[in-house]
Amino acid sequence: MGTWGTGLYENDTTCDIRDTYNEFLHEKLNHHEAYEKTLAVFHELIGDDDEPLLWYALADTQLKTGDLIPHVKEKTLEWIKRSGGIALWKDSGNSHGWKKTLEDINKNLTKSNKSKGKKRLTEPKVLNHNLWNIGDLFALQFNSKESKTYGIYKKYIVIQKMGEGLSSWPDKNIKMRVCIFNKLFDDIPTLDDIDKIHLLPLDTPIRTQYICMSRLLILLDEKDYPAEQLTYIGKTKPHANKIFKEFEHYYVAWRSIELGLWNFFSLWQNIRYEEGEKGVFHQC
Numbered sequence: 001m002g003t004w005g006t007g008l009y010e011n012d013t014t015c016d017i018r019d020t021y022n023e024f025l026h027e028k029l030n031h032h033e034a035y036e037k038t039l040a041v042f043h044e045l046i047g048d049d050d051e052p053l054l055w056y057a058l059a060d061t062q063l064k065t066g067d068l069i070p071h072v073k074e075k076t077l078e079w080i081k082r083s084g085g086i087a088l089w090k091d092s093g094n095s096h097g098w099k100k101t102l103e104d105i106n107k108n109l110t111k112s113n114k115s116k117g118k119k120r121l122t123e124p125k126v127l128n129h130n131l132w133n134i135g136d137l138f139a140l141q142f143n144s145k146e147s148k149t150y151g152i153y154k155k156y157i158v159i160q161k162m163g164e165g166l167s168s169w170p171d172k173n174i175k176m177r178v179c180i181f182n183k184l185f186d187d188i189p190t191l192d193d194i195d196k197i198h199l200l201p202l203d204t205p206i207r208t209q210y211i212c213m214s215r216l217l218i219l220l221d222e223k224d225y226p227a228e229q230l231t232y233i234g235k236t237k238p239h240a241n242k243i244f245k246e247f248e249h250y251y252v253a254w255r256s257i258e259l260g261l262w263n264f265f266s267l268w269q270n271i272r273y274e275e276g277e278k279g280v281f282h283q284c
Helices: 012-026 031-041 051-065 070-081 095-110 145-150 254-268
Strands: 136-141 156-166 174-179 215-220 230-235 252-253 273-275 281-283
Touching: 012 051, 031 051, 051 070, 070 095, 070 281, 136 273, 145 254, 156 273, 174 254, 215 254, 252 254
Parallel strands: 215 252
Antiparallel strands: 136 156, 136 230, 156 174, 174 215, 273 281
C-alpha cells in the first residue's frame, strides 16, 4: 500500500475504494448496487490487515453522497473501536495522526442520524499526468520546511521521464514513468554533471535479487505540480531498466515528492547495488 500521510485518503487503498464506488454511481447504479460491486472488487481485503480501510472509505464516501448503508456504518464503528488500521502506521511513528483520522470519522458518523438526502455527483476533473516528453530531464529544488530539517534545503535532484504507464488511480489516464539520479546538487546540474551518476532505487532495501528503479508520477490536483521548483536541463536517451509486473503500478505523488525522494535517497546511501543483465538492478 502506498501512503503519503495519515489522512483517510492519504493512501492508495482508500482512494481506490472511494473512486471505484463513485465510478459505479456515475454509471447510474444505485447505492446498494455500487456497494455490492465495490465489495466484489475489493473482496480480497476482507480478513486482511487493510480491511478496516475498506469500511472507512465506504462509510465516508456514502456519507458524502447521501446514502450511508446501516451495515457499513455498523462495521465502520466496530473497526474504529478496535483502532483498526493503526498497525500500518505504528512503525512510522504516525499512529497519533491516524487516531485523529479515526476520531474524525467517528464524529461524522455519530453527530447526526438525520438523512441529508442524495447529493448530486459532479463529473470528475480530468488531470493531465503526462506532462513531459520521454527523455526529458528536470532538476527539482527542495524547498519545504522538512528539507531544512534534513539539511537539503535549496539543493537539487534530477528526475527523468523514462516511459509511460497506466494505473487505475487516481484516474485511468496515462502517467509518466520516472527515474531519479542518485546525487544531490548544490546548483542546477548540466547534462555533463549527471553523465556517470547511477540511478536511485525507488524501493526499500528489503529485496536483494532485484530492485524497483522507477515509479509512475501522479497528480492529485493541478496545483500539486511544482512548476516553480523545476528547471529543464535537457533530454537524453533514458537508461533502460526492467519494470517488474509487481512494481508496474507503484507511484509517487507530486504533492509528496520531496519527502518521498529524500526517503529513498537516505535509505540507499550506504548500500551497494549494481545493474545486472537486461536492466535488472540488485544489491551487491
